[in-house]
Structures are given as structure tokens and as C-alpha cells.
Amino acid sequence: MILGIESSCDETAAAVVTDDGRVLSSVVASQDELHARYGGVVPEIASRRHLELVSPVVRQALGEAGVELSAIGRVAVTRGPGLVGALLVGLSAAKAIAWAHRLPLVPVDHLQGHVASLYLGDEPLEPPFLCLLASGGHTLLLAVRERGSFERLGSTLDDAAGEAFDKGARLLGLGYPGGAAIDRLARDGDPTAFAFPVARAPGLDFSFSGVKTALLYAVRDLSADELDARRADLAASYQHAIVQALVQRTRRAADRERLQRIAVVGGVAANSELRAALPDVSFAPLSLCTDNAAMIASAARYAEQLPYPDYLGLDVYASAA
Ligand code: KG4
Ligand code: ZN
Numbered sequence: 071m072i073l074g075i076e077s078s079c080d081e082t083a084a085a086v087v088t089d090d091g092r093v094l095s096s097v098v099a100s101q102d103e104l105h106a107r108y109g110g111v112v113p114e115i116a117s118r119r120h121l122e123l124v125s126p127v128v129r130q131a132l133g134e135a136g137v138e139l140s141a142i143g144r145v146a147v148t149r150g151p152g153l154v155g156a157l158l159v160g161l162s163a164a165k166a167i168a169w170a171h172r173l174p175l176v177p178v179d180h181l182q183g184h185v186a187s188l189y190l191g192d193e194p195l196e197p198p199f200l201c202l203l204a205s206g207g208h209t210l211l212l213a214v215r216e217r218g219s220f221e222r223l224g225s226t227l228d229d230a231a232g233e234a235f236d237k238g239a240r241l242l243g244l245g246y247p248g249g250a251a252i253d254r255l256a257r258d259g260d261p262t263a264f265a266f267p268v269a270r271a272p273g274l275d276f277s278f279s280g281v282k283t284a285l286l287y288a289v290r291d292l293s294a295d296e297l298d299a300r301r302a303d304l305a306a307s308y309q310h311a312i313v314q315a316l317v318q319r320t321r322r323a324a325d326r327e328r329l330q331r332i333a334v335v336g337g338v339a340a341n342s343e344l345r346a347a348l349p350d351v352s353f354a355p356l357s358l359c360t361d362n363a364a365m366i367a368s369a370a371r372y373a374e375q376l377p378y379p380d381y382l383g384l385d386v387y388a389s390a391a
Contacts, residue, residue, distance in 0.1 A: 071135075073142045073167070074367030075128065077160030078152025078180045079207065080104075080111045081360070082123035086135035086142070087367035091190045094135035096357065096364040099123045106246050110236070117155035124163045131363070139171055146363075146370030149177035150387030152207070157386035165381060175381040176370035181390060184335045185214060186369035187358040195352050200329040202320045204344075205336030205361075206232035206247065208390075209276050209316075211323045214333075218372030223323050224274025231312055231338045234278035238308045241282075241289050242301055252305045253341050259306030261343075264288055266311035274323050281311045313343045320348070335359065 071094070076083040085096040101119050105111045132139065147164035150157055161177075168175040184203050188195040201212040201220065209231045212220040229237065232249055239248015244255065266284045271277040285308050289297060297304075316338075324332050333352040338344065339359040358365055376384070 071137060071142050072144055072146050072176075072367040072370050073128070073131070073139075074146045074363035074370065075124070075160045075164045076148045076180075076183070076361055076363040076366045077120045077124065077156050078148045078150070079156060079361060080116045081362070082120050082127050083361060083363035084128040084131035085363035085367050086131055086137060087190070087364055089143075089371060091194055091368060091371070093190055093364045094137065095131045096362050097127050097131045097134065098360075098362050099127050102247060109240055109246050111153070113153045113155055116153060117159055120156055120159035124159055128163065128167070139167065142171070142173065144168070144174045144176055144370065144375055146176040146178050146367045148180045148183060148366050149384070151180055151390045152386075152388070154386055154388050161384065161386055165384070169379055169382065172378045174375040174377050175384070176373050176375045177381070177384060178366045178369045178373055180366075181208065181210065182218070182220070182369045182373065183365040185212065185220060186217070186372065187335050187354040187362075187365035188333050188352065189217060189371075190358065190364060190368050191355065195331070195333055198329055199331035199333050199352070200320065200324040200327060202316060202332070202334045203336045204231040204316060204334065204338035206230060206236065208336065211274050211319060213327050213329060218369075223327065224276065224319060226276040226278065227271050228277055228279040229282065231276070231278060231316060232336070234282055234312055235309075235338065237282055238285050238305075241285055242305060249338060249341065252309050253343070255302050256306040256309045256343065259302030259304070261306040261310035263300070263303035264307035266307050268311050268318070269315040274319055274326070276315060276319060278312065278315070281308065281315075309341070309343055313341065313347055316344060317347045337361070
């Protein structure tokens with residue numbers, strides 16, 4: 071059994087996963103409410119909260135799985151990319167647990183973790199496939215030809231898709247994080263009411279700054295009453311532009327790479343319009359789309375483990391290698 075720990079952003083998470091990919095427990099303590107008043111994640115506040123939560127969350131994950139630490143074979147932890155202070159809390163906790171129990175440690179790349187969310191459960195996905203990873207921090211098109219690695223085909227030139235959702239939500243007065251709020255509001259709106267630009271970056275890259283600016287101007291041009299009346303239309307049109315950009319690039323990448331199967335992971339994979347627009351595509355289960363530790367433990371099955379005690383000097387990294 072693998073104990074996974076994730077603390078790269080504002081979720082403190084721990085999970086117990088078996089070597090054959092069964093999730094025995096997956097505990098996620100979200101800090102959303104703590105950061106909402108600032109309209110985004112404040113790194114120092116996130117680090118302090120991780121410090122308070124990491125021990126109880128690990129204990130809860132072991133408790134829900136019904137296992138003792140003595141039954142754990144290795145500890146997996148997110149090493150990066152993410153907020154350095156936040157990552158250090160998870161890595162330090164993982165080192166301490168592994169060291170105290172003389173276990174090996176598996177440092178895991180957060181992006182590999184998101185992809186490995188597809189390898190859990192009863193119907194794990196088999197490579198090769200094209201993967202769209204769309205979260206608050208990343209928007210990537212990946213060619214996955216074997217478990218444990220991927221080739222990067224495209225990325226965002228500015229904001230990540232989730233970030234675009236969050237910034238749009240802020241402009242619409244929906245609070246933080248705003249992806250799910252836009253998703254809900256958009257159901258009552260007309261996606262063709264506003265003609266927001268669908269990003270046209272070269273090749274397989276994304277750009278979301280244009281649509282964000284278009285929303286900003288549309289909101290500015292409306293009176294407070296008009297804004298109230300048209301909020302759902304704005305949300306629906308804005309979401310539509312982002313989803314179309316994601317869908318078009320993803321299809322193009324799959325065609326270009328001759329990959330028949332497509333999968334979507336990351337927080338934005340929870341979006342209902344995206345799911346409806348890609349009916350033939352594999353989506354990770356909702357609970358595994360947003361940041362969690364089960365996906366980190368899953369990725370550890372395909373990553374190199376460091377034997378006790380060779381990991382004590384290990385450091386985190388902030389940006390993708
Ligand atoms: O994967 P994740 O939990 O964290 C990162 O690694 O960034 O993704 C969080 C992002 C946020 O930007 C959030 O607004 C977005 O995923 N998100 C959504 C939905 N649910 C979460 N975006 C669009 N529609 C949703 N239903
Ligand atoms: Zn993530």
C-alpha cells in the first residue's frame with residue numbers, strides 16, 4: 071500500500087492506494103474559504119494552514135482506509151510544480167513519516183499525478199492517449215504513450231483555463247474559486263448572447279487573455295441593473311469561448327498525433343459543458359479531477375522510489391521541469 075500526500079497549492083490531501091490502483095481512502099481538506107476573501111490563494115497563508123492540517127489529514131486517511139502505518143510500503147509526495155512553501159510542508163511530512171518507519175519515498179510530479187488519476191479504479195485507462203490537463207495552474211496537451219511519462223504538445227501562453235474561469239468569476243462577482251460557480255450560472259444563460267473570442271494561439275498552444283479582456287469590457291459597458299439581468303448570459307458565453315478553445319485544440323492535437331483516445335484531467339475537467347462537448351472522451355471521476363493525493367499515490371506506482379534514507383536532502387521545485 072502507498073500513502074500519498076499532496077500540498078502543492080491550497081488543498082491538503084492524503085490517500086491510501088493499493089499497488090493495483092484501488093483507492094482505500096482519499097481525504098482532501100480544502101482551504102478555499104480561507105483564501106476567498108483575498109480573491110485567490112495567498113501562499114504564506116496556504117503554507118501555515120498545510121502545517122496545521124497535514125498530520126490530522128494523514129491520520130484520517132489511514133483511519134478511513136483502516137490501515138496502520140506499519141502496513142504502508144512506501145510514501146509518495148508531490149515534489150512540484152506548485153507553491154514552494156506549500157510543497158515543503160507536504161515533503162517534510164512525507165520525509166518524516168518515511169524516515170521514522172524506514173520506508174522508501176517516491177517524489178511525484180504534480181502533473182504526472184493528474185494524468186495518473188486515470189489509472190485508478192475499476193476501468194483504468196491504457197496508453198496511448200491524448201490528455202488535456204486543465205487546472206487552476208496548468209493547461210497542457212500531452213501525448214501519453216506509456217504510464218509514467220508524457221510528451222508535451224502544447225501549453226498556455228498566458229493564463230491557465232481554470233485561472234481564466236476564476237478571473238471571469240471575479241469579474242461577474244461570483245467569488246473564488248469561480249469555475250464551478252460559472253458552470254452553475256451558465257446553465258441559465260445563452261452561450262451565444264455575447265460573441266467572446268475563441269483563443270487562436272499558434273500551433274497547439276492556448277491563450278485566454280483575450281477572452282478575459284472581452285468579458286471585462288462587456289461588464290464595464292453594462293449598468294449595474296443590466297449586469298444583474300445578463301449575468302447568466304455573460305457566464306454562459308464566457309464559458310462557451312473557453313470550452314470551445316479547449317475542445318478545438320484537443321481535437322487538433324489528437325488528429326495530429328494520430329491518437330484515437332482522449333482523456334481530460336484537472337479541476338476544469340469537472341466542467342459540465344466541456345464534458346458534454348466531448349462525449350467520446352474519458353474523464354477522471356469528479357473527486358479525482360481536482361487536487362487530491364490518490365492521484366499522487368497512483369503516479370508513484372510508475373515513478374522511481376528513493377530508498378531509506380536517501381531522500382532526506384530532497385528539495386521541492388516551483389515550476390515544471
Ligand atoms: O486541479 P485543481 O484542483 O487545482 C490545480 O492544480 O490548479 O483545479 C482547480 C481549478 C480552479 O481554477 C477551478 O475554478 C476550476 O479548476 N474548476 C472548474 C470547475 N470546477 C473547478 N472550472 C470550470 N468548471 C468547473 N465545474
Ligand atoms: Zn492540480
